[in-house]
Amino acid sequence: MLTISAADVDRALTFPGLVETLRAAFREGAVQPLRHHHTVERTAGSETTLLLMPAWTDFKRVGVEAEGHIGVKIVTVSPDNNTIGKPAVMGQYLLLDGRTGEPKAIIDGQRLTQWRTTCASALAASYLAREDASRLLVVGAGALSPFLAKAHSAVRPIGTIRIWNRTPANAEKVAADLRTEGLAAEAATDLDAELAKADIVSCATISQTPLVKGALLKPGAHVDLVGGFTPQMREADDDAIRRASVFVDTRTGATKEAGDIVQPLASGVLAESDILADLHELARGEKKGRSSADEITLFKSVGAALEDLAAGVAVYEALRT
Incomplete structure (x- = not known):
């Protein structure tokens, strides 16, 4: 062995x-x-x-x-x-x-886990992010943060990377490490301003208070929610759910474990029929991904075995x- x-x-x-x-x-x-x-x-x-x-x-x-x-x-x-x-x-x-x-x-x-989680996000982005998406915002500076930056850069022409974290020094460390690998990364201090400019927002936190404000997302943005893995955790607010076309890694997992899906389902902001596809359906060509340049898309993963x-x-x- x-x-x-x-x-x-x-x-x-x-x-x-x-x-x-x-x-x-x-x-x-x-x-x-x-x-x-x-x-x-x-x-x-x-x-x-x-x-x-x-x-x-x-x-x-x-x-x-x-x-x-x-x-x-x-x-x-x-x-x-x-x-x-x-x-x-x-x-x-x-x-x-x-x-x-x-x-x-x-x-x-x-x-x-770091590799498969971030590559699953990149797989989703290959169907859901605009082909010309070039500005990436990573919310959170934990172990997944640099992997998310590199995974998204593997499927889209990312030229600008911003890292935001509640502790700015942690964001700067991730950005500095990415720069040593040739990626154009900088730490960000104003989350709301970055949300308004990002083509892809990739969020990997264990927050129970939404950090991604849907009202700030620009037309054509793609939101990648990775961190929340319990019904109590929430990374994006109801406005993000209302404005976006919603996709998940697996319907069974996301509708039972992911607060970003479970909570809107419970409140009526989201219906199960509003979840347009999971990764099985996208990979098999059974369902469409992004349908227009201005469409806001949101992908929620909880991880699949x-x-x-x-x-x-x-x-x-x-x-x-």
């Missing part, structure tokens, strides 16, 4: 390559039960969330059992970790042979020889 580090994952993947791997995965499908979502109560500080995300090859669809895989990601989200200099998200991914159940690899789950499986198999195949 291979033990695959974060550095190994970086060596195995490219952003354009993984976007296409995920496109094929959503087109072909996989069995992915709704993820197990458990709250671990603590005597002091914030609660820890334990997530278990299983998936396996849909053998009935592809019919090639010998080449199938089973995978499960075990993740913890501990918001208080940031105060002690540790990542809020920890995890490992276990990849198994689909026929025998033999363990094939244990993969750094944090890095795999299929993404982990596809990314995990890609990493394993790249490194096993």
